[in-house]
Amino acid sequence: MARNGGDLVVETLTALGAGTVFGIPGQHALGLFDALSRSELSFVSSRVENNAAFAADGFARATGKVAVLFLSTGPGALTALAGLEEAYATGVPIVVVSSQIPRAGLGGRRKGMLHQLDEQRAAAAQVTKWQRTVFDASSIAPAIADAWAQAVTAPAGPVWVEVPQDVLLEEVEVPASTPALVARPVEPAPELVAEAARLLTGADRVAIVAGGGVRRAGAEAALIGVAEALGAPVACSPGGHGAFPWTHPLSLQSWVEDRHVTRVLEEADVLLVLGSALGQVTSNYFTLAPRGRVVQVDADERVLGSNHTVLGIRADAGEFLRALASLLPSDRPNSAGQALAAQTLAQVEARLDAQDLRHERAFLDRIRAAVPDDMQTFWDMTIAAYWAWSCWDSRGGEFHSGQGAGGLGFAYPAAIGGSLGLRDQGRPERVLAVAGDGSAMYSIAELATARQHDAAVTWLIVDDGGYGILREYMQDAFGAATHTELTRPDFAALAATFGIPAVTVAPEDVEEALRDALAATGPNVVVVPTLLRMFAPTHLDA
Structure with missing residues (x-):
């Protein structure tokens, strides 16, 4: 089969050192995914584009390598932007390759095309440090190489290259590119x-x-x-x-x-x-x-x-x-x-002792006792993570949280990407993801991803029946919480429908349950129904 623009994208990424691609196929991006079938790149298939961006983010954090994310046009591209905002805020290098409608529709020259989005690149510019649209197959390799260099140049971050559908499918005779890239740190004056x-x-x-x-x-x-x-x-x-x-x-x-x-x-x-x-x-x-x-x-x-x-x-x-x-x-x-x-x-x-937070402190201590010293952990925007920001001794393991942009749903897909990246490097791949029941619902579809790729992720879900931190904020500010309580599934039973082992345990049993889960293979879930409170701020006398 003749090589096309999609092949050039894949060949250039391979030459730059990529080994794994995250994303979800889409109509305008099919040339990219067809080219993957002729390459040695492995593909991680997420279920929601936002989670694919989080997975790429987690891969880069866990491995120290540049992540690659393939997106389709319009809705697919827009859905990923919240995940990319976290990478942008935290300085995580991701090369995003998004498809675009055919060149005939760009600039409003033809209306009513599926997934058509005026100024798609402008939308991406809010959450990426560099953007480029490629209008000819001969420009693909230079654009990808430039994007990679921008992604790793301080401050690191996600970058965006979009390629119209017809350019991806265009037959090419351009030889495979082998760009050389050396990233140099910024030296102080x-x-x-x-x-x-x-x-x-x-x-x-x-x-x-x-x-x-x-x-x-x-x-x-x-x-x-x-x-x-x-x-x-x-x-x-x-x-x-x-x-x-x-x-x-x-x-x-x-x-x-x-x-x-x-x-x-x-x-x-x-x-x-x-x-x-x-x-x-x-x-x-x-x-x-x-x-x-x-x-x-x-x-x-x-x-x-x-x-x-x-x-x-x-x-x-x-x-x-x-x-x-x-x-x-x-x-x-x-x-x-x-x-x-x-x-x-x-x-x-002494401040914590005075606030009667024995339950919260014991709960975090039990988690810490169960997690091996060198294990990487991923934390969602949940009360357990707010505690962990302050009290978690990461020891020899990397601590990753979604506090850069503060969006929900980071931990589980990021942990999947991190675990698969560690596996590719031949390193211990078991990781821990911690989420609340509210943030877990953002990521629940990725149980299918974890099962499909046999990701060694233990997912700890702390179920307090709603958006716990927002409940506290509203109670403190207004005296009562409104619309923070949530109907949610039986998380353990739901995980089982994906073929993923899961248990529900009391807070005092979380250490034993985690030890068992972290010693297992493949994905698993531990659910703990409990209410955690945040520590209160202090106000020192002048």
Whole structure:
């Protein structure tokens, strides 16, 4: 069979290093999927495009590789945008190849075509960092190569290439492309590193916020060295969860939604912010008011100084930390910073003790006890995840949550993508996904995906009968919750109809149930009917 535009897409992606493609077939995209049959790429078939985007996101997070997502035109493309918003907010590299209507219909030249959407690329521009439409088969390989380079160039993120149906089906004689690509991290300006070093070494009290940029840069070891050289307590944002060891004497863990921790950050002479925008959650809902200087380092120049006056340094967090380390003294004492971190965590503990949250804390402890130290976990926007942002010690496993954009339904499809990606790399593939009953309904169709691909995902569903966190917000704000209660299925019985083992257990039995599920093969589900409450905020006296 003659090669066509779809073959060029697939061949170029293969040459760039892709091995797995996520997506759902559609009429205008059939040329892409037909070309997959002539390639060595494996395909993961989701059931909803939004979940396919989440699955690609989870693949990239778990493996550190670029993910590839194939979408059809119009409704298929639009349905994926909410999932891509999470990847865009969190800096996850995904190359999206979307089909388009035939060239004759573009620009309104022919009306009434199926799936026709005016300015489809403009819609994608809200949640992708780069977009291009290809109008000729000879432009496919360069466009895909450019897209891949953009996806991995800091700040990383999803990119969008759309190819009209007739271009995908167009016969071509263009040879297969073998593009070479080298991604280079963003290096900091030396004079800015020197100024940061001057401020930090001249400060009596330094504190550090470690965001997702530290994890994406693989700069965990460099962060430890700098924190110890400065004697600086370190708080991790939800996206930076695991960037600094939980039990390190300088660790403030991830209690960024606590006024005791917020006060430590505020009272620092210099606050060093690494790979974080100091957004809503990390700034304790914009209550953070630094009294000293703020040095903010991020590969995305758009976030520098966006929420505070800062010395902004555009750089990869790892490159900055390594450059900074050479300018710092090695004999600065850590005792004051360690004492401050210990005192602050004790204050956090006392605050929780005073709120009678024994059930919630025991529940999270039981989950932590069941999960192997090196297992990757994926968390939806649910009360259990809100707790986990602050209290989950990720140890040697990666912690992934949908807090970037905050949409529901992230955990399960992302875990499927992550597990399959780990399998491709020959790594331990069992992962844990945690969701509430509300967010689980966004992802329930992906039980079919998990079964079809035998994904080693244990799905923990915490069933509290509704949108639990919204229930709490409304009760706090209005005295009563409205329209937060949900009719839902028997999740265990429903999973069984997909051929997936499932159990429903009491909260006190979750540890044993998870141990059994995590030791099994293939997909399985653990359902726990229970009501979890959030910890209340603190308001310190002036």
